[in-house]
Amino acid sequence: GAVVSQHPSWVICKSGTSVKIECRSLDFQATTMFWYRQFPKQSLMLMATSNEGSKATYEQGVEKDKFLINHASLTLSTLTVTSAHPEDSSFYICSAKTGGGSFGELFFGEGSRLTVL
Amino acid sequence: AQKVTQAQTEISVVEKEDVTLDCVYETRDTTYYLFWYKQPPSGELVFLIRRNSFDEQNEISGRYSWNFQKSTSSFNFTITASQVVDSAVYFCALDLYSSASKIIFGSGTRLSIRP
Numbered sequence A: 001g002a003v004v005s006q007h008p009s010w011v012i013c014k015s016g017t018s019v020k021i022e023c024r025s026l027d028f029q030a031t032t033m034f035w036y037r038q039f040p041k042q043s044l045m046l047m048a049t050s051n052e053g054s055k056a057t058y059e060q061g062v063e064k065d066k067f068l069i070n071h072a073s074l075t076l077s078t079l080t081v082t083s084a085h086p087e088d089s090s091f092y093i094c095s096a097k098t099g100g101g102s103f104g105e106l107f108f109g110e111g112s113r114l115t116v117l
Numbered sequence B: 001a002q003k004v005t006q007a008q009t010e011i012s013v014v015e016k017e018d019v020t021l022d023c024v025y026e027t028r029d030t031t032y033y034l035f036w037y038k039q040p041p042s043g044e045l046v047f048l049i050r051r052n053s054f055d056e057q058n059e060i061s062g063r064y065s066w067n068f069q070k071s072t073s074s075f076n077f078t079i080t081a082s083q084v085v086d087s088a089v090y091f092c093a094l095d096l097y098s099s100a101s102k103i104i105f106g107s108g109t110r111l112s113i114r115p
Helices: none
Strands: A002-009 A010-013 A019-025 A031-036 A042-053 A067-073 A078-080 A090-097 A106-108 A112-116 B004-005 B008-014 B019-021 B023-024 B032-039 B046-052 B059-061 B064-069 B076-078 B087-097 B107-115
Touching: A002 A090, A010 A019, A010 A106, A019 A031, A019 A090, A019 A112, A031 A067, A031 A078, A042 A067, A078 A090, B004 B087, B008 B019, B019 B107, B023 B076, B046 B059, B046 B064, B046 B076, B076 B087
Parallel strands: A010 A112, B008 B107
Antiparallel strands: A002 A019, A019 A078, A031 A042, A031 A090, A067 A078, A090 A106, A090 A112, B004 B023, B019 B076, B032 B046, B032 B087, B059 B064, B064 B076, B087 B107
């Protein structure tokens, strides 16, 4: 089946630094990717929708200057957490959609755990 | 408004018991998909099932079964003869045709299977 890979799977950084997380669709082209955030013992909350070749669409309450999303190719979307602070520590999960239309198949990456010291 | 409610925050049962995880959804859309995902401690989401709004047939896959009832807007998940490996957080989710795969997740149910 289709595979979505995230890298790194976990990262620890100092407060004030920026961290980039990659989401790759390994065997299919994904025109649309989604980024989710999950705090401990909570549900997944959609942060933004990433469309190849255009600006990401952010959900209400998500700071676009804080969470930079780039979808430069059909197989890669990146999420950069800029000037990270301890409250940004979370589990970030991406998903990628195959096919066109509103109901393509959706596959999730394995997640990236960010800890900001 | 679109919403998925999983009223059971945590469930703990003894191995080999049957357990049902409840899911109630809200939407005015007539075309949508419902999902169940499993999230083990490692964190990755494991896809279990996708069911479209026009297919109310119940489904069975091994020890897993799903009961979709549009009349009550419910999509419940039953594990028969539970095993310790079933311990995980289970999420019910809703995908609206009108929202182009912006999946809405329920709050999740943490299932613990005791040996």
